[in-house]
Amino acid sequence: MAKQLDYHTIYKIFDRFRDSEPEPKGELEHSNAYTLVVAVALSAQATDSGVNKATRGLFAVADTPEKMLALGIEGVTEHVKTIGLFRQKAKNVIKLSQILVDDYGGVVPSSRAALESLPGVGRKTANVVLNMWFKQPTQAVDTHIFRFGNRTGVAPGKDVVAVERAIEDHIPAEFQQHAHHWMILHGRYICKARKPVCANCIVEDLCPFEEKTT
Template identity: 80%
Template sequence: MTKPAKQLPYHTIREIFTRFEASEPEPKGELDHTNAYTLVVAVALSAQATDVGVNKATKDLFKIADTPQKMLDLGLDGVIEHIKTIGLYRNKAKNVIKLSQILVDDYDGVVPNSRAALVSLPGVGRKTANVVLNMWWQYPSQAVDTHIFRIGNRTGICPGKDVDAVERAIEDHIPVDFQQHAHHWLILHGRYICKARKPVCANCIIKDLCPFEEKSE
């Protein structure tokens, strides 16, 4: 990875997110879901997989299993049959069944809205929990994926040596009024503009504010 940029000053970060907001006032996650449970499952399945691939696999799955009990009724083999196009599908299917059983046994089939409870579920880490808390309960949690980690360090918006440090940098340096949508703006920017191998700097709305030295034309 290129040497991380220095932390940008407050006024620059505010201008960056002002532009992000003007360009996309209500950014949305790209994983299809119908309720908190299907969101948990979709995000858990998305590890080392694309959102497009997960959406394709869950399109029919969620039609017949949109609650923990329905997923248990479908059974492990049934889950595997639906998600076998996704990487690590066998292990992910086992986790879906296990987390569904825990939700039924310990939470009356309702997805809990605390980070500690969420990360206790099989296959659900801090990033997944933060996505669910942000997207379903509108809590300004920051789910740091590879896109955000790259952009945070490349631009100086939220640099850090690991994902936890980048998460703290977002919380510490991005103005509160942008916190709710911050991780979505950063993910989308990383996915479509500030790409890992060849960033599309010509189409970047924050190009003049970015200190990245290896800009493309």
């Protein structure tokens, strides 16, 4: 774990991210708040590309909780069977859809507590939905962000909650809205776990990571 970087270095890092990609986007395909919730819930221990392949057909026939319930557990399972842990995930999709219909009139709530109460929706999923759909500056810490935060010293922490707090405490406010997308994409394609592509890194000179690749 690297030491916490100073404010000015962190500012330079995110200023470069912003110059490179002013409006970073998540890679999970969705058409509304509901399909985003489902897509993120399905993405646990799965790749975004794998989830997208499964949900294209699913969302074509069920893009609301009411339609998902009409499709039923067997129909959902058939669509998501290529995704890891698909049986439990299909059950969660049906359960969360029922709760949305019964308790929220079919509308996805905009509070973290309400989102986290849904089956299969944890803190990370809630933060993704709040950020991407409701435009709140929440930080969804996944393995890519956890690695990047600790490797660079941008947001070091022993667990995901500590990294999330470090992001909120140390990354300048003007970058908070897009911070987690910049870090996810950088961690996914450049700052990889086993073999980071340091030669293509736009913040390589600001990064204290000692085991850089050449």
